Amino acid sequence: MQVPCVLAFALLAFARSSDFTCKKTSNCSCQYENGDNINLISLGKRDQTARFMEHHGGLVFSYNPCYTFTIVVPGVRNVACSPQDDVAVCETQSTTLFNIGTQKSASFVTAEERLYIVYTSTETNPHSTTRIELKCDPNESSGVFSVQDQDESTEIHHFALLHKCCCPNGCQRRSPVTHKQGGGLSTGSILLIVVLCLLFVYFVGGILYQRLGKGAQGIEMVPQHQFWMSLPGLIKDGVVFAIKPCKNWSTKSGYTVMK
Template sequence: MMTPKFWLTIITINCALLTSSVIADDPCRYETTKGIIDLTSIGRTDGKPAYADKTPPASADYKYSYNPCKPFTELPNCIGVAACQVSADGKLSFSLGKQESVKWNPGSGLGSIPSITYTEGAKVVTVTLVCSADGSEDFDAMGENPINNYKFRLSHKCACWDGCGHTPPQPTTKSPGGGGGGGLGGGGAFVIILLVLAIVYFAGFASYYKFRQQKSGAELIPHRTFWVALPGYAKDGAVYVFRRVSGKGAESYNSV
């Protein structure tokens, strides 16, 4: 029997899943008590990597490309990614992580170096952010070691705390095409949760009425009398408010 406790459990699980899916790190900007690291101005926005086809010193079998903040594409297989591994002949490419998988690590202790990671399945890319106080810029790809773990190092003034910290925060939602990066605001998350709760509410009661009480048709609508009367309540409320505001007097108003 589908009891109220059962439906409360289902609603709680849905809320937890939705919350975990919409709360994500911003791929462009990280703010903590140490300050702000903002990589927005580094990343290219034309679908190409800011740092393309870098060969690690230990091996020339693969090249690596990286673009902070925004996704890029490097054919044949890196579509809308943050980091890409490319064969030496350029015929193969492998996604190493997308922007929406980003995780920031501020480091621990005084003088610690922050880093940023991206994931694609078992693959993990760690980008060490080196503060370049003199304004110089450099990017190094150290390759894969151990297996499925890739190390990059980015030296830039924007890798410094508050080095480039005046760009407004970027949203963090996933784009429909999987190209990464944007963001779902609190309002969007609330609407999604509200819709899921509404679906669970109507579907749950309809199932209960149909299979437990053998009802059908309009009788499957939960609290049908209330929902049918709701437009009339809304109209009465609007008329009451209008009359109060316009000073034309108002009839007595009974709460629902």
């Protein structure tokens, strides 16, 4: 009895852990096993500035999801935190800049049912690791970026990001303001093109057949020319037939028929 119970418990634990695994789909998005998505793309600024900046113990930490940025310190040439360095998280110590996480290094890690986005950088010695816990708050639209713990000796940095985008399906995959969806032909346009092509084939093929196959000339080369000549009259008869009941009804109802 103990072996089946152990196996059942192991399978249950594995299934439960799989539910909380978020597979990376881009540098700022991941997808759970059930199809839910976490996407931070609408949080990132595209003007080369950082979306979040937090002061802690004389240090300044800057973070911008998805897009690189530049930190400008007066009198200091930026050699660490710039788009060329693929920076995601930057640490500023007085006039010294440290790239403590690159965009391309982003990974998504789950631990104790918590989701983290983890960045690494080889710019520091020892190499930096930055863990940002993604905390869900459906009512938070501005975002709160906070320092949790810092270990300068091992260069491991812990932060938390509170935002609705940290919730499953909390934000759209693409920003509707900055991203233009690719255009395409509508169903009506496709049908119109098909009808015009069929009419072209009908008339051109019919005229060639009538001329080359039957030796027809003039108006007789048009396929079913008698039908097309009578079509205007048929349309007129149809319109008169359709409005006649309305005309009779308006006369019987006491309305004056305008002439």
